[in-house]
Amino acid sequence: MGGLAQDEMLAPIPGGAVAVRPLNDAIGVEAVGLDLREEIPDSVFEAIRDAWHRNCVILFRGQNLDEGAQVNFARRFGELGKVLHQHNGRTSLPGVMYISNIRENGQLIGALPDGEMYFHSDQCYIESPSVATMLYAMEVPSKGGDTIFANMFAAYDALSDEMKVRLEGLRALNVYDYQNAATVRGSEPREGVPAWAHPVVRTHSATGRKALYLNRLMTHHIVGMDRAESDALLDELFAHQEQERFIYAHVWKPGDLIMWDNRSSLHARSDFDASERRLMRRTVVVREN
């Protein structure tokens, strides 16, 4: 699939035209000409949502959002996810959380503080994972801490016909257990950790396209398959889905807002210097309107 062949002009709105343009040939579009604090007309909103569905990732640069504005924008897409942890007594609007390595009085103010993260899809270890995750960059390190996106529509399409047949009807167990990483082959998930088996090929409800749904961080094994065979198949699929040709790496600037589709893409994070500050505001959409 890749991005769009050329800029797509969307409906004009007061203050200028809105367009979306590809981030690269692999995945993602940038929407240009929008201030997300403003009320977005329905026709423009629908065009944006459609471009996001088809391209998996959408970027809005140069935004200036407080919690309320981010929540309002996210809620146009659907119901927001509940936030499980409030960090260090910070009061936030419901549905808002922070991803950060910053400590105040020795306490982390956000989740997922440090370093590199393998490719994954958010909440793949529960029955109904949230469809969208939005990150708004507030403070970014001078280098690294990039978020890297991989297009799982394109990864599925590029499989051989034999592999597509082989994957038909298979399910994989996804596990949330970073203490005992799913991907440490040979280890078993600990008792009681969140885990759910999903089809390894899922059909996107809005586009009807098939996407490869498994990942190096959390997929433990193919259900009902001999473990050695499962390990070999997963290694082959991880290597396939993480190829450069499916990937866009985003170098963040403060004011960037990115929304990704957990049904059709994976994301990862590159390492960064632990002594530099990184602060992102996160909202998730559980299900679409």
Ligand code: OGA
């Ligand atoms: C997340 C996530 C990556 C990042 O918020 O789910 O994976 O770049 N974040 O912080």
Ligand code: MN
């Ligand atoms: Mn994530």
